[in-house]
Every structure is written in C-alpha cells, then in structure tokens.
Amino acid sequence: MTSSETLTRPAPAAADPRAEGWFARNRSLVLASPGVAWMVLFLLVPLGMMIYVSFWTQTTFAINSTLTTKSWVAFFSSDTYVGALLRTLRLWLTVLALTFVIGYPTALFIGRFVRSKSIQTILLVACVIPFWTSFLIRVLAWRPMLGREGAVNIVLENLGIISQPIETLLFTETSVIIGMVQIYVVFMVGPVAFMLARIDDSLIEAARDLGASAWTIFSRIIFPLSLPGVVVGAIFVSVMVLGEFATASALSGRKVNLLGNIIVSQVGSLKWAFAAVIGVVLTVCIGVVVAALLRLVNLRKEL
Amino acid sequence: MLELQGLSKRYGTEVALDDVSLVVRDDEYLTLLGPSGSGKSTLLRVIAGLETPDAGRVLLDGRDIGALPTHRRGLGIVQQNYALFPHMTVFDNVAFGLRFRETAPVADPSEVDRRTRATLDLVGLTGFETRMPGQLSGGQKQRVSLARTLVTEPRICLLDEPLGALDANLRERMTVELRRIREALGVTFLHVTGNEAEALAMGDRMIVLDRGRALAVAPPEEIFAAPADTRVARFLNAWNLIPGRAGADGFEVAGEAPLALPAPAPQAQTYGVPYDAAWISRDPAPAPGEGVLPARYVASEFLGSKVVYLLRRADGKVFEVERHLSREDPETYAQDETLAVRWRLADVHLFDGAGRRIPLAPAGAPA
Numbered sequence: 001m002t003s004s005e006t007l008t009r010p011a012p013a014a015a016d017p018r019a020e021g022w023f024a025r026n027r028s029l030v031l032a033s034p035g036v037a038w039m040v041l042f043l044l045v046p047l048g049m050m051i052y053v054s055f056w057t058q059t060t061f062a063i064n065s066t067l068t069t070k071s072w073v074a075f076f077s078s079d080t081y082v083g084a085l086l087r088t089l090r091l092w093l094t095v096l097a098l099t100f101v102i103g104y105p106t107a108l109f110i111g112r113f114v115r116s117k118s119i120q121t122i123l124l125v126a127c128v129i130p131f132w133t134s135f136l137i138r139v140l141a142w143r144p145m146l147g148r149e150g151a152v153n154i155v156l157e158n159l160g161i162i163s164q165p166i167e168t169l170l171f172t173e174t175s176v177i178i179g180m181v182q183i184y185v186v187f188m189v190g191p192v193a194f195m196l197a198r199i200d201d202s203l204i205e206a207a208r209d210l211g212a213s214a215w216t217i218f219s220r221i222i223f224p225l226s227l228p229g230v231v232v233g234a235i236f237v238s239v240m241v242l243g244e245f246a247t248a249s250a251l252s253g254r255k256v257n258l259l260g261n262i263i264v265s266q267v268g269s270l271k272w273a274f275a276a277v278i279g280v281v282l283t284v285c286i287g288v289v290v291a292a293l294l295r296l297v298n299l300r301k302e303l
Numbered sequence: 304m305l306e307l308q309g310l311s312k313r314y315g316t317e318v319a320l321d322d323v324s325l326v327v328r329d330d331e332y333l334t335l336l337g338p339s340g341s342g343k344s345t346l347l348r349v350i351a352g353l354e355t356p357d358a359g360r361v362l363l364d365g366r367d368i369g370a371l372p373t374h375r376r377g378l379g380i381v382q383q384n385y386a387l388f389p390h391m392t393v394f395d396n397v398a399f400g401l402r403f404r405e406t407a408p409v410a411d412p413s414e415v416d417r418r419t420r421a422t423l424d425l426v427g428l429t430g431f432e433t434r435m436p437g438q439l440s441g442g443q444k445q446r447v448s449l450a451r452t453l454v455t456e457p458r459i460c461l462l463d464e465p466l467g468a469l470d471a472n473l474r475e476r477m478t479v480e481l482r483r484i485r486e487a488l489g490v491t492f493l494h495v496t497g498n499e500a501e502a503l504a505m506g507d508r509m510i511v512l513d514r515g516r517a518l519a520v521a522p523p524e525e526i527f528a529a530p531a532d533t534r535v536a537r538f539l540n541a542w543n544l545i546p547g548r549a550g551a552d553g554f555e556v557a558g559e560a561p562l563a564l565p566a567p568a569p570q571a572q573t574y575g576v577p578y579d580a581a582w583i584s585r586d587p588a589p590a591p592g593e594g595v596l597p598a599r600y601v602a603s604e605f606l607g608s609k610v611v612y613l614l615r616r617a618d619g620k621v622f623e624v625e626r627h628l629s630r631e632d633p634e635t636y637a638q639d640e641t642l643a644v645r646w647r648l649a650d651v652h653l654f655d656g657a658g659r660r661i662p663l664a665p666a667g668a669p670a
Contacts, residue, residue, distance in 0.1 A: 205382070224390045
C-alpha cells in the first residue's frame, strides 16, 4: 500500500459520527445482543415456562395445559409445605448468622492482622482447600464425625465432659446446620477479607490520632468500610443455602426437608406442576433476599 | 513548647534520626526541609508517637510524653494522603474527633455542630458539609483533613508534606491559606516538606535535616542568606558551590585563575556564590571588591519574573545566574560564547573541608 492510498482512505466508521452504517448507529445494541439473547433464552424463557407450568393441571400420572390454581392452593394449604418453607427460611437465617459470626473474625484476622500479602494469600487458599474434594465427600465426611459413636462424641466422652453420647448430633437440623456452615463459611471470609485488606492504614492512624478507642475505630471505620464485603458474602451464602438440598438429605437422613428437597422428590415423581410452584416460591424468596441485601450498600460505588 | 532531646532512630543499619535536638516554640510556623530519606517523616512520626525512638526524649511543656500513645499527646497530624474517611460526609469527617475521642468527647450535638461549622468556615469550606470525600478536589480534601485535625484544638499540628499532592497553582494558594489559618488559631504548625521554596516561604523558622541530622535551625532569611553548611546550600538550590582551596593569591580552582577571597580564610575548600548575586558581563578584567570567573554560555530559561542563565565553567560544571526582570531586561548570548561571571565579594560565603560555613569578618574586606 502506498502512502497516498493511506491518506485518501476514508476514516473508519467508528471515528466518524456521520457514518451512516446501521451497525455504527446501533453499536451498543449490537454489542449487547448476544448477552441479551442468552439471558432471554436461558433465564427469562425458562422462568416464564416455570410460572406457566405451575398453573397446569396435574393428575396422578399425567399433566395437561388446562390452567388452574390447584397446585398453588395445595402448596399454601398444606402444613407440610408451608412448614418446609418456614424451615428453609429459618435454616437460611441460622446458617447466614453463623457464617457471619465465624467468618468475620477470620476475615478480620486475615485482612487486617496479617501484615504480609503472601501470608494473606496462603491463608485464603487454605480456606479453599476443602473444595478440592467433591461436594458429596465433604458432606458425607461429617457422618463419622457427628455419629453416635463418631469422633466428636468419643473425644467429649474421653475428656469426661459428657457421660452419654449426644444423640442429636447427627440426622437432625443441627447436623445440617453444621455441615452447611462448614461448606459456605469460606464464601463469607473471601469477600470480607478482600474489603478489609483494602482499607488504608492511614485511616486507622488518623482515627487513632483523633482519639478514638479501638472499639470506636472498629465500629465507626473498619466495619462500615467492610460492609460491601459482608453483603457480597451474604448474597453468596444466601443464594446457595436457599437452593440447598444435598447437604440436608445427606446429613439429616431425609428428616429435614427443605424446599429444594421437595422439588427433587416432586420432580422424581413427575409432579411437574407442583415442583414448578415450589420453584417459583424459592425464586421469589431468593430474589427478595438479594434485593434486600443490595439495598444495604451501593455495590456499584465499590466496584 | 515542644522539646526534642537527642532523638535517635535506626532501622537495621539505616540511620533515620541521629541525635536530633530541637525546640519547637508556641505559636510559630516551623518548616522542616529535607530530601527524601533524610529522616523528616520519621522525626514527625516519632513526635506523634507513631514510632518509638531508640534514644532521646520528647517533652511537651517540660513533661516527657514519650510513653503516651498518639492521641494523648495533644498533637494533631495531617497526613500526606489526607486519610479522609471515605464513607462519611465532610461534616462527619471533621466532627469525628469531637464525637468519638476516648477522653472527654463532646456529647452536646449543638456544640459539635457549632465547632465543626466554625472550623469548616475557617478553612473556607462552608457549604460542603454534606459532600462525600470522593466528590472533593485535592485542595478541598486537604482542607477537610486540616479542619478535622484543627477542630480538636491540638497544641501542635504536624503536617506531613501537606502540599505534596497538589498542583502548582493550588500549592501557592494553600501556602497563603495555611499561614492565615495558623495565625487565626495561634496554634504551632510543624510542616515537613521536601520543597525548598515551600520551606522558605512558609516558615517563621526552618530546620534543614539531612541523613537524620539537623544541619540548621534558623529563620528562612538567615538560612537562605548564610547557609550553615554546603549541604544546606545545596538543598536550597540557590547557591553555586565551587570546590578548590585557599592559596596565596586567592581561592584556587582547578583550571581557573584564582578567585578573590572576601577575607583571608586558609581553611576554605568551597566557594559559594548565590545564583541571584552574580551577573554576566563581557568584560573579564578583575575589579576591586568583585569576583570574576570566565564561563561559556549554555542556555537560558525564562521564568516570567526572572531569567536563569546556565553557564559552563572550565572544569565542565554548571554555574547558574539568576537575574530578576524588574531590574533589567533579558540579554541574549550566543551558544558557547565566552563570558565573564561577576559577583560582589560581600555576597560570597566560604565553607571549610567539613562543609561548615566559615564566619567571615564583616563584608567589604579589601580584595
């Protein structure tokens, strides 16, 4: 190509505001379309389908598309299902509170008390090591720990703290909570430790110089600045716990039924309409929780 | 009155402070000038109690405050990066010290309100109370940081390179502002800086620190007119320092005719001429009471109110001449033109082998 050709070539369309190409005028639309198409196909359409199916008529062995509210009425008039909804919400709140109570101090230690960046990274990686084994093994490993003749009972008995093995450790709501907290606490530690490590030391020095006590510095400076991390961690934990079914069935001996467990069993017995009702209820619950958590802080400002 | 006695601090083999003794008076603006690594930030942090000295004492009004934690010392620090709390409004930032200090917090909201607003008014930020730090410019953040410290009424306010992050225009405005604010409150400012112009312009007195030692403590005019040490003269960036030795005919410089001495000083090893005391002439003949040095013209730099001429001496070193345009028009010279630099002997200072200024008999000694 000669230099004169280079000079006479028209400027690229993107640089010229008068360019008339359809693609140039709708560039942002064109760029957004693959993502939009993906979300419509694989999120909005299935969601719509689920809501639609939840109004279908379910007979014992068949389902047809005559619209009815029977499944919805059945869900909300059954003590079993409303009980499962309330149990799911109670378990979620308990696990969320425990992951915060255990996770925040851990994150505080990693993010603010460990001065070296490489040791911080090593500790965070150590938190993730349990994830190198499969989910099922991690959950099932709790059985020999919590059983009647499990490790916890043996240790407590040999220490003379208890004389009878604690029966309620395994196959109860307690064991489900223990299992879930162990698995999900790391999702709280990570984002919080990240936010804490970002706080500039000079802010702490400035607060100390202004005469604030250690508790005031924590409650007025450190905690508010780590709040976005807490919210992100809480969203992770909430979304995962609300949809849980595997931990619950493995550690409760199918005695603790969460909404997720009911969906699994209903789909197993081909009760599509009823499973769809529970699916919609669960989706609404998760949506409300995430929306409420996002109101707590302006995440867009932090990212 | 803050008194420092024999402060020393080392990090490993690195000496940060070496036997620094100093008196900071009440109601004065003290600037601390030093290049980076001179220990000036360490000195500030030791005074503030953020670092513990290896030796020496810090006395406030005769009381040893070395064992007190930072916030019990009655000092305030304005940090270089402002360290504003990003999640609080300007008002809450400034009110933080009043509301949340451990000892005697101000419980009355109207009192907090009154004092916070008064301080914001003092630093010229009335109307910015509800802004967040992210919505402020550098100069405004600087003022909030200052107000946050001043509202707690510290005995001494320590400022760590407060103008370092501001652009030149703003820097000049804040220079005036800081002096005005300090005078309005009557509080002592200890201002650490690496900028010689800032140290000269702002201080009632200035300290020059190098490699952990205080080289000079005096009013800026005195330090500027008669630096105590060649290193001080070098930091001021206003002196031509010519190495050589005092001989029978004057000050002998390698490759030059001897320079006239203002007074006999056999121990002199450095000959100092201020940039703005020299002038350029095409006449190389010696004259009584004047020093003359041949030099080749290199370049000039026009700085608005003055012109700086750069010339090269026979040994290749640069000699700077600064001429103020209020006194004369700029001259043009040809590149490499051989000229004569001249100065009055009364403006010359001599330094001995250790770099210390040799006290001379009053000017006007026969040349």
